[in-house]
Amino acid sequence: MSGAAQSPPASGRLPLPLLAAGIVALVVTVLVALALAGGDSLPERSGPPIEELAVERTVLRPGEIELTVRNTGPDPVAIAQVSVNDAFVDFARSTPEIGRLSSATLTLDYPWQDGSPYAINLLTSTGAVIAAEIPFAVETPATDGDFFGLMVLLGLYVGVIPVTLGMFFLPLLRRAGSRWIELLMAFTVGLLAFLALDGTLEGLEAGNESGGAFGGGELVFLGAGLAYLALAGLDAWMRRRRSGAEAAGASGGRLALLIAIGIGLHNFGEGLAIGSAYAIGALALGAFLVVGFAIHNTSEGLAIVAPLAADRRPSLLVLLGLGLIAGGPAILGALFGATVSNPELSTLLLGVGVGAIVQVIVQIAPAMRDGDGRLLHPRAALGIAAGALALYGTSLLVAA
Structure with missing residues (x-):
């Protein structure tokens, strides 16, 4: 008889897959509870909201500029006004408010000129200004x-x-x-x-x-x-x-x-x-x-x-x-x-x-x-x- 022989598993023990599933379920339950109820136990944050946007894509068509922006900050952002070269312009937005990590499309009604640079300022509902730039305007090619x-x-x-x-x-x-x-x-x-x-x-x-x-x-x-x-x-x-x-x-x-x-x-x-x-x-x-x-x-x-x-x-x-x-x-x-x-x-x-x-x-x-x-x-x-x-x-x- 070899001394290295393994003893049979004790009766009453949970199978390893079931034990692992139980531990994972416990961890997930606690984390979800923290996410749902933990915020209520903390004091409210003081100060203005933190608003951050990143312009991911710029598309230029005749008479309009389309910006795809993403919220990279912790708080929702609402775009109230847009200016191009210090002149306010009409624009349409795909959503009134951009949530955290979400993206939105802004379509600016502006008769841009080929080859010209443009400075764009996005004004949020709280008065914050987020700057973007088009160093060289050229019509975006159609994907035909x-x-x-x-x-x-x-x-x-x-x-x-x-x-x-x-x-x-x-x-x-x-x-x-x-x-x-x-x-x-x-x-x-x-x-x-x-x-x-x-x-x-x-x-x-x-x-x-x-x-x-x-x-x-x-x-x-x-x-x-x-x-x-x-x-x-x-x-x-x-x-x-x-x-x-x-x-x-x-x-x-x-x-x-x-x-x-x-x-x-x-x-x-x-x-x-x-x-x-x-x-x-x-x-x-x-x-x-x-x-x-x-x-x-x-x-x-x-x-x-x-x-x-x-x-x-x-x-x-x-x-x-x-x-x-x-x-x-x-x-x-x-x-x-x-x-x-x-x-x-x-x-x-x-x-x-x-x-x-x-x-x-x-x-x-x-x-x-x-x-x-x-x-x-x-x-x-x-x-x-x-x-x-x-x-x-x-x-x-x-x-x-």
């Missing part, structure tokens, strides 16, 4: 077939086509020796590291511009953490499915897929910025800008095929699939950014791209090891620096 066609074309130009062009380097990479492969993998790590840094800064900037109703810059790190865990789980699932995985790290095909996913999520954020800029007329759709994006994103296609250099020759269908995974999200991002303006959601999605890229870097790092097993050797350091500098240099071409 031509609009969606243009967004798809933009996504192809800045996402799918450049990434696919970068994959043409695969035949050259297949002839390179192991040292060149190590250097190229390090180059990929440097490129992705710069993408992660760039995405983090963009996300923090978007978070600072939001009203903070659902969070600000912290959404970048929340999205990054969720994406990292999701991709780590995906990689573990793929590792179990592929019995022939290399012992030293991920196989070339799996690495290429993870890189494509990470770059695709980053390109979604890039498409968000392009679509949002187009919607407010702040994007100059010139040939130089398109070529700049193409040069900038071609290196991403090179990063995707780098792990495939030592594997068997991939099929054309596989390469096209990887190109769509990496470049296609730019189309979705452009459509989303041009039609939906929510800074908090944009911040979260930019964070998702950052987390995906960091997880991919973790997967690529073992492929940089040299013959002595060193992770950071002279070739690796040179490749990382070259990748970061290359992406930084090409990013200067797309500053619109």
Whole structure:
């Protein structure tokens, strides 16, 4: 008889699921009671109400300005008057009072002029003034077939086509020796590291511009953490499915897929910025800008095929699939950014791209090891620096 044998459960004990359900029900009941009755036991707050509004979206049509505002403060807000450039204007509102975290639409009757700046003041029923600004007035494009066609074309130009062009380097990479492969993998790590840094800064900037109703810059790190865990789980699932995985790290095909996913999520954020800029007329759709994006994103296609250099020759269908995974999200991002303006959601999605890229870097790092097993050797350091500098240099071409 083993001394480690477990004794049978004592009679009369509740099953574990039932016990857990009872504890959760007790906690929920107490919290609901506090929410309903707790306020009556506290003294009333003195002083004026705290009124805070954030303008989430501005739509300009001929003769009218439409504002979507959200209450980011603790107290309800009622808009009594609206002025544009110090002149009071007639307006219609979707609701007389905006509750906490709720949104409302204000339609201002105002003959705005194309290209002019406008200062808007929202006066609440208590006399508080909430300021908003239109730095450059331009008619919001209608979401018709031509609009969606243009967004798809933009996504192809800045996402799918450049990434696919970068994959043409695969035949050259297949002839390179192991040292060149190590250097190229390090180059990929440097490129992705710069993408992660760039995405983090963009996300923090978007978070600072939001009203903070659902969070600000912290959404970048929340999205990054969720994406990292999701991709780590995906990689573990793929590792179990592929019995022939290399012992030293991920196989070339799996690495290429993870890189494509990470770059695709980053390109979604890039498409968000392009679509949002187009919607407010702040994007100059010139040939130089398109070529700049193409040069900038071609290196991403090179990063995707780098792990495939030592594997068997991939099929054309596989390469096209990887190109769509990496470049296609730019189309979705452009459509989303041009039609939906929510800074908090944009911040979260930019964070998702950052987390995906960091997880991919973790997967690529073992492929940089040299013959002595060193992770950071002279070739690796040179490749990382070259990748970061290359992406930084090409990013200067797309500053619109």
